[in-house]
Amino acid sequence: MDTLTLGQLAALAAASALVGFSKTAVSGANTISLAVFAAVLPARESTGVLLPLLIAGDVLAVLVYRRHAHWPTLLRLFPAVAAGVVAGTLFMMWADDATVRISIGAILVFMAGVTVRRRRTAQAVAEPGADEGPPTAGERLKARSYGVLGGFTTMVANAGGPVMSLYLLSAGFRKLGFLGTSAWFFLIVNTTKVPFSVGLGLIDGRSLLLDACLLVFVLPGAWIGRKCVDRIDQRLFERIVLAATVVGGLQLLLT
Template sequence: MDTISMISTWEFAALAAAAALVGFSKTAVSGANTVSLAVFAAVLPARESTGVLLPILIVGDTIAVLTYRRHTHWPTLWRLFPAVAAGVAAGAVFMLWADDGAVRVSIGTILLLMAGVTMWRRRQSLEDRPAPEDTLSLKGRVKARSYGVLGGFTTMVANAGGPVMSLYLLSAGFRKLGFLGTSAWFFLIVNISKVPLSVGLGLISARSLLLDALLVLFVLPGAVVGKLCADRINQTVFERLVIGATILGGLQLLLR
């Protein structure tokens, strides 16, 4: 990864801010790290950016698990994991042949789709939102498998499974703490399982880990700020900013 050694001071500052946002998103607003994804893919070659970002996400996931581990709903996770594994496998096959251009277009498209999903979710008021479904019913199982496959594919290709899983957990009726605790364990397990695949695909190397060693120093401060803001943040304003930045990042990658 020769590109990594050529990062300028301003580019490193942008990556550091994106790493801090990863920590913030893991303890406050799940899915906000789509902005981090856009920053990493803009500064680094798109294909390499997924490998550099993965260890940073794992550090953020670990902090989130330590913070919200008591609120995890394991039955939901066990129902999701088989479908997620299928999605991750499909994503790994895609990454096996995809060049940087294909990955860049894929990430940009996924970001725009995820922004669209998030806007659709926000348009549903609390009163209009359907009642939580029985996840053991046929419809509930089909829904879990569909979201699981899509979440696994998007997280393998672009580390962008957050909005997909956020939408699923919200539709399943999770309240704030249960949402954060369940998603924390979900992404920690899934992201760790992606490491061998990412190493095999050449996305993670000794050089990329050196950059990670510097960037992870910014994850903890972001997580601390997120925990302090979790109960005070104006969710509506922040989500609008996240959506806007995600759309701009996706368009930037597609038009690059």
């Protein structure tokens, strides 16, 4: 912390507030926080600092939206996500900062483009619920594909949020179902990532000290997000998620 300037600390504080806001309002906005942390801190080390802040935001989001989660979707995703987390851990053993930024940025921009194309050509999909039947082969393949990508990107750079946001949007989730399912998903996944991050040396005493100072900014961000989410139109909500994904991906590619 003694090597950070006042401007850098202010940027990290704003990004921490955006973590809270993204967890309770617009999930894709979290990529901006990721880009800020990766710009201020070394890319690899930034993932270890950001992870405890994300978990704090996940806890707040679960407290608010826990009743809106769609567990069949979560259960379909988790096996593929686990495979992605293992792949991401292996990748982090040899990847340098530049490789991490370029890889994640490219994935985010590509997935946003795929989702935009699908939403323009697909018919409207009802929100998942009690009337749905068993998942089709296509739905299982899509869940596995997004799950592996989500697990890989969340392990490498805490960037699984945009990938999962794109999956939930493509599955037809509305705001509350989207936020509730996303909240439980990332609380479980981010918590399981902690031992891997400690083993890679990404979380240590210094990173936790910085987290202790930044945690206070996550809380007001989450409160603002909860107040704003009911005022955001569904179509606008989806556009913000996609736009934030593209912006975050381009920032990582161009940094």
